[in-house]
Amino acid sequence: MSAPAIDTAAQPILSARGLVKSFGGFKAVDGVDLDVAPGSIHALIGPNGAGKSTLFGLLTRFHTLSAGKITLDGHDISHTKPAEVVRLGMVRSFQISAIFPHLTALENVRVALQRRHGFDRQFWKPVASLRALDAEAMSLLEAVGLQDLRDHVAVNLSYGRKRALEIATTLALDPKVMLLDEPMAGMAAADVAVVAELILKVRKGRTVLMVEHNLGVVEDLCDRVTVLARGRVLAEGGFDEVRADPVVKEAYIGASDDD
């Protein structure tokens, strides 16, 4: 799979400067700068405890910042509420769009669409609007290859298909920037390939920032890679450049020695 050329000189769609998150006296994120180019698939990698999840939590405003500034598509979101960040177009998969296990695939996507259209705050809507919602839900299920499983209850779907459904519910919020938190975690190789293809498909017209431990997936999918260790950025660049960096090798080897 070859990644398309990304204009890293373009104005970043997501930008962070000097981000710090302290828990008590401990800095889980310690002065991180990050620029994500529009249209790119950008990976965040690093050993366990590097601060990747905490950084995701800061970007989505789930965690409050101890210091720093975050800009999304020209908006300063450093102190914005999480729901407003979603409205501005950045959605973290497996967080806001968690699936409901006992609803069908179609119902799950419909609930996410209702949230986007504000139907969940309105008691009554014309039947025609609800039908339009079903048509949109079906096209999202088609986008992730679940159209034939529309009436299956989510809990009965395979692991890879649950992930596909989660991606559909994230797409329902029409994000400009999708944050994927370890989309391949716990997957068999066959499912990894399916979800990797799916990410390539849904990236069109969007930007993806993903935390991923599977470096083969990072190599195949990602245009840029930022390496974190102990809350700081160790390296940033293309996969080959970052992989060859002795500081990065040392951080990974050092981390496995600690285990």
Ligand SMILES: Nc1ncnc2c1ncn2[C@@H]1O[C@H](COP(=O)(O)OP(=O)(O)OP(=O)(O)O)[C@@H](O)[C@H]1O
């Ligand atoms: N709420 C919290 N209170 C105290 N310490 C925390 C909290 N959340 C995270 N940490 C610490 O911050 C550090 C970074 O954790 P984080 O989960 O962000 O790392 P990570 O890179 O996502 O790790 P992994 O790859 O293992 O998921 C860890 O040492 C963790 O123990």
